[in-house]
Amino acid sequence: MSDRTHYRLCSSCKKELHFGAPYYVCSVSTCNRKRTGLTFCSVPCFEAHVPMVRHREAWAEEKMAPARDQWEAEQSAEREKESQREQARERRRVVGAGAPVPSGPLELSDDVPRDTLVVVSKLKAYIRARSGLNTSDTVLEPLSDIIRQLADDAIERAAAEGRKTVMDRDF
Numbered sequence: 001m002s003d004r005t006h007y008r009l010c011s012s013c014k015k016e017l018h019f020g021a022p023y024y025v026c027s028v029s030t031c032n033r034k035r036t037g038l039t040f041c042s043v044p045c046f047e048a049h050v051p052m053v054r055h056r057e058a059w060a061e062e063k064m065a066p067a068r069d070q071w072e073a074e075q076s077a078e079r080e081k082e083s084q085r086e087q088a089r090e091r092r093r094v095v096g097a098g099a100p101v102p103s104g105p106l107e108l109s110d111d112v113p114r115d116t117l118v119v120v121s122k123l124k125a126y127i128r129a130r131s132g133l134n135t136s137d138t139v140l141e142p143l144s145d146i147i148r149q150l151a152d153d154a155i156e157r158a159a160a161e162g163r164k165t166v167m168d169r170d171f
């Protein structure tokens, strides 16, 4: 889950708009496109954009930002829908190419070495450059477990789409 503390930013002053708090949008539809919609912390910030986009008639509409839980639920529902659309596209591509869709349950082997999956020197260098802190070697095992878990999830997604290759979007 994200650790984001704000719903959106004010499009004028870039102040954070908090979850569960009121904010303003523009009455003009082109200012409210799904991904690029303008949001404002205050009526003056709304008014600041009006001359720039040359609206003939526009007014500020007050909205209420969703609670953080609700927003996260919406985000994950959105991601789920997007991945279903992607899967449908993938199936069409596969079918279109006349390739057989592999099927059957995938079996994950338990007989795998529990190696360290991160490049120790790079990780330590990152933490040092970022913060000046040292890194204990004991972090490598839990971190590797996290990567194994993420990889297992990605494997399942790739298999669910009938692919033989785990891809970036599986993560």
Ligand SMILES: [Zn+2]
Pocket (backbone or CB within 6 Å): 010, 011, 012, 013, 014, 015, 040, 041, 042, 045
């Ligand atoms: Zn503002």
Ligand SMILES: [Zn+2]
Pocket (backbone or CB within 6 Å): 026, 027, 028, 031, 038, 049, 050, 053, 055, 058
């Ligand atoms: Zn506008």
